[in-house]
Amino acid sequence: MSTPNTHFGAAEIGRLLAEAKSVYFIGVGGIHMSSLAHITHVRGYRVGGYDRAASALTKRLEEEGMPIWYDLDPAHLDGYDAVVYTVAISPDNPEYVRAKELGLPCFSRADYLGYIMEAYHNRVGISGMHGKSTCTSMCAHTFLAAGADPTIISGAELDEMGGAYHVGGEQHFLFEACEYMDSFLDFSPTIAVILNIEMDHPDYFTSMEQIRTSYGAFAAKTGKDGRVIANYDDANVRASLEYYAGEIITFGVTNKSADYTAANISYANGKPVFDILYRGEYLCHVRLSVSGAHNIYNSLACAAAARCCGITPEQIGQGLSTFTGAKRRMEYKGKLRGADVFDDYGHHPTEVRATLDGVAKMGYERVWCVFQPHTYSRTAELFEEFAAAFDSADRILFADIYTARGDEVNPSQVSSEKLANRIGEKAYYYSSFDAIADELRENVFAGDVVIIMGAGDIFKLYDLLELED
Numbered sequence: 001m002s003t004p005n006t007h008f009g010a011a012e013i014g015r016l017l018a019e020a021k022s023v024y025f026i027g028v029g030g031i032h033m034s035s036l037a038h039i040t041h042v043r044g045y046r047v048g049g050y051d052r053a054a055s056a057l058t059k060r061l062e063e064e065g066m067p068i069w070y071d072l073d074p075a076h077l078d079g080y081d082a083v084v085y086t087v088a089i090s091p092d093n094p095e096y097v098r099a100k101e102l103g104l105p106c107f108s109r110a111d112y113l114g115y116i117m118e119a120y121h122n123r124v125g126i127s128g129m130h131g132k133s134t135c136t137s138m139c140a141h142t143f144l145a146a147g148a149d150p151t152i153i154s155g156a157e158l159d160e161m162g163g164a165y166h167v168g169g170e171q172h173f174l175f176e177a178c179e180y181m182d183s184f185l186d187f188s189p190t191i192a193v194i195l196n197i198e199m200d201h202p203d204y205f206t207s208m209e210q211i212r213t214s215y216g217a218f219a220a221k222t223g224k225d226g227r228v229i230a231n232y233d234d235a236n237v238r239a240s241l242e243y244y245a246g247e248i249i250t251f252g253v254t255n256k257s258a259d260y261t262a263a264n265i266s267y268a269n270g271k272p273v274f275d276i277l278y279r280g281e282y283l284c285h286v287r288l289s290v291s292g293a294h295n296i297y298n299s300l301a302c303a304a305a306a307r308c309c310g311i312t313p314e315q316i317g318q319g320l321s322t323f324t325g326a327k328r329r330m331e332y333k334g335k336l337r338g339a340d341v342f343d344d345y346g347h348h349p350t351e352v353r354a355t356l357d358g359v360a361k362m363g364y365e366r367v368w369c370v371f372q373p374h375t376y377s378r379t380a381e382l383f384e385e386f387a388a389a390f391d392s393a394d395r396i397l398f399a400d401i402y403t404a405r406g407d408e409v410n411p412s413q414v415s416s417e418k419l420a421n422r423i424g425e426k427a428y429y430y431s432s433f434d435a436i437a438d439e440l441r442e443n444v445f446a447g448d449v450v451i452i453m454g455a456g457d458i459f460k461l462y463d464l465l466e467l468e469d
Contacts, residue, residue: 002087003096005108005181010188013115016105020081025049026095027086028068029058032176033109035153035165036084037061039116042167050076050095060163074098081105084112087181088404110183113153113175117188120151120173122309125187126301127177127218128195128231130351134290135195135298136176137326139305142319143172146311150174156326156345172309177218179211180204184218191308192222193229193301197236200348202381203407208236215240222246229304231297232258249308251300253293260300270362272296276303276317284317290325292358328459330355330451334467338446340364341467347374347455349385355451356392365447369393370436370461372400372454373416375407380414387422393451396420396427397436402456437464 008016017023025037028049034057041047041064048067051058058068069076072094077083083099083106091097099106107115117123126136133156140158143150150172154164177184177192180201197215198208205211219228219241231237232250241248252258253265260283265274270291276283276299283303288295303316311319325331328345335341342359346352352371359367369390373379379386379401390396398416417429430436444450452458 002181003085003089003091003093003108005087005183005186006106006111007186008107008111009186010115010118013105013107013112017082020045020105022046022048022080023082023084024077024080024099025084026093027051027089028061029053029055030086030088030109031057031155031157031164032113032153033084033086034058034061035163036109036112036116037066038064038165039151039167041066048076048080057163077102077104082107084109087183108183108186110178110186114186114188117173117175119170121171122191123173123175123187123189124191124193124305124309125175125177125184125189125218126193126195126305127179127184127215128193129179129198129200130348130354131195131294131298132176132178133326133345134295134329135193135301136174137329138298138302138320138323139174140166141323142302142306142311142316143174143309145319145322146306146315148172148309148311154326156329158326179214179218182214185214185221187218187221189222189226191227191229191305192219193305194219194237194240195231195297195301196234196350197240198350199382200378203375203377212236212240216243219244219246227308229301229308231301233297249304251297251304253296253300260304262296262300265296267361270358270360276300278307284313286317286320288320289323291330291362292354294354294358330358333452333462334469336440336450336465336467337444339368339444339448339450341450341452341465343459343462344451344453345455346453348378349382349389352386352389352453353391355453356390359449359451360392362449364449366394366449367392368395368397368440368444368448368450370397370399370440370450370452370458372402372456372458373398373419374402374455375404376401376410376412376414377407379419380412383414383419383422386419390423390427394426396423397439398427398429399433399436399454399458400431402454402458404456433461433464437461440465
């Protein structure tokens with residue numbers, strides 16, 4: 001069971017932290033939590049934390065002087081004035097329990113992020129069921145390249161930031177706005193980007209009506225003077241904004257009446273080339289260095305957000321064209337027997353299909369996809385959508401479903417083996433990463449491409465493959 005979000009709000013958190021000199025983070029190794037720990041440390045607090053395993057993110061925090069523990073011990077809380085936690089922990093987490101016993105103020109990650117962002121003038125929150133991390137990274141790259149020096153908290157690492165965060169000036173704050181458990185309702189964007197809306201997180205959301213209502217509430221967080229940048233090709237996005245009272249800036253590919261549109265679309269090795277138009281007038285030319293039609297939408301959203309913050313059309317075109325992608329978003333990892341191997345975080349049917357459709361345009365002889373489904377609830381709820389998502393792959397290798405955040409119960413008895421059987425003869429189930437590695441080592445060839453996808457621990461497969469540069 002997850003621990004609920006708090007909803008103190010920025011003013012109350014500020015009051016509770018008025019005399020605090022130290023903050024402890026439970027689950028500090030998460031990509032957002034490590035970013036918040038770093039910003040808190042930069043602001044002059046003594047910071048420490050716990051995570052269940054060491055990682056590059058926790059090691060970076062240690063190198064910056066923060067003590068990080070990898071064993072749960074209530075004594076770690078001694079001397080700390082406040083606690084920030086990820087909702088992924090359970091309510092009986094010993095350190096969380098101890099914090100409550102001590103009467104320490106405890107804030108969920110989203111609530112605390114909402115407090116942190118209040119110091120910034122333009123607060124750009126990028127939301128959507130898919131593409132948040134990529135679009136946030138696009139914006140980060142474009143703003144940084146333009147010399148705007150934003151502060152950034154993303155869900156993916158970016159080379160020019162040396163991680164998933166960057167502490168810049170107080171004019172622009174770019175952040176990924178996660179919808180899970182309505183976390184984004186603790187934020188205060190001045191500009192809210194909505195990339196797309198569809199069914200996901202069935203362990204929390206029970207209907208599309210609930211999801212649309214949540215996104216509408218996120219849009220409303222911008223206030224009467226705020227702006228929403230919305231994908232008007234998406235019917236659910238349009239419906240979510242039915243009662244929004246602020247300014248709506250639209251983008252779309254098929255909806256030519258949108259404010260920002262793409263024209264003269266072509267592909268070079270699977271990578272889109274197009275012009276961005278603003279209300280029918282030429283704005284800039286873009287030659288993307290990342291593949292897939294979905295990145296046209298990300299580019300339009302980025303262009304709209306950047307223009308709202310004073311970035312010029314020339315800077316937008318240059319920034320988008322020089323963006324080479326974020327970590328784990330079609331990230332090139334090396335070669336296996338001459339085949340190119342890419343790593344991707346996709347874990348929803350729409351993401352899987354969009355990525356594989358983009359790869360299919362890149363000119364490879366065969367497309368291999370290794371996929372690790374993420375959570376029983378998502379796999380069961382979207383089973384038929386998953387079965388139809390791999391049309392552009394020639395071979396699909398399924399690993400066991402990765403369980404997370406209290407999803408260990410499997411009432412529907414869904415499995416990767418059932419998913420492979422549903423797809424048919426080009427799909428196979430393997431009970432271990434070793435077996436998947438053996439299959440790849442024996443059967444891929446030069447001219448093939450291998451996409452290793454999933455949001456769990458599928459990355460462990462790379463140690464077994466021993467890729468060449």
